[in-house]
Amino acid sequence: EKGTYPHYMLKEIDEQPFVIRNIISKYKEEDESIKLDEDIRQAMLDADRIYIIAAGTSYHAGLVGKQLIEKIANKPVETHIASEFLYNMPLISENPLFIFISQSGETADSRGVLVNVKEMGHNALTITNVPGSTLSREADFTLHTYAGPEIAVASTKAYTAQMAVLAILAVDTAKAAGIQMDFDPLQELAIVASAMETLTDQKEQMEVIAREYLSVTRNCFFIGRAIDYFVCLEGALKLKEISYIQAEGFAGGELKHGTIALIEEGTPVVAVATQEHVNLSIRGNLKEVVARGASPCMISMEGLQESDDQLVLPKVHDYLSPLVSVIPLQLISYYAALHRDCDVDKPRNLAKSVTVE
């Protein structure tokens, strides 16, 4: 039930801090270590390469998952769009593990790949919000994202939940492999939950950004580098699907290779900078578009901010910044859709789960 909320999407955005705290409690042992099925731990350890398969928003979570598993657990990962995988099959390693990420667990494109890789005799793990769903039943293992039912067509809390579970999985694998680290995902996720709350308490500010930048525009660009780039892809997808504004996410350095031709007087460009090593270069990219007339909206993180940034995110661990930086993008999309009189929870042409190929 959406209770006092005008839309499920807004309710689900607000639920994210609770979802993250729920995940922490579900994945925590009494001694504060990570609780995970021994079979999954072993499958991760045994794999010489991981193939993440997903669609849409879940694919965007998979792009972040690749970074997390490679950086934290030192294991090679490829992330693939489910609908392309069978047509553009990569070389498969000797001992692969396939990870399917799916909120619904019913996406036909992902299932098509699962059926195929099971026929090839490979191991599969499904990360889903619906245990008992088709992708969960047909895989060897399941990790639950515990986000609760997601009703709005635009995925929000499932995305952050997927990334939280991927971070926990990455650290568990690293620990099992004997890799030393000072990153405790359960503690850091608690900080993320508070940061999310700070942002969901700033709705008025997001509403103003949406009104100023997005109430009449035809298009909008999101730019970021490194892990911020993946969040930009997700921010653009959210905006497209519920406000019908043509929106694209770009890697900051790639703009000058063509896309910058689209920048006109007043074109909104949202830049996200949460990582110190790309902070200056993404700000440089923003200056390049401002010089061509763009309206800049800079979203940075505490410690990296400059005085005229539109929004400064509370500081969280670098690995987990996507869980926090996506919150303003979700809210801005929500308010942009409201300003444009769009049906937020049921955008045109879309269904909650896509069960056709």
Ligand code: F6R
């Ligand atoms: C976007 C959205 C879709 C889904 C995609 C995959 O907001 O909801 O892009 O993410 O259809 O769905 P699942 O995760 O159920 O496999």
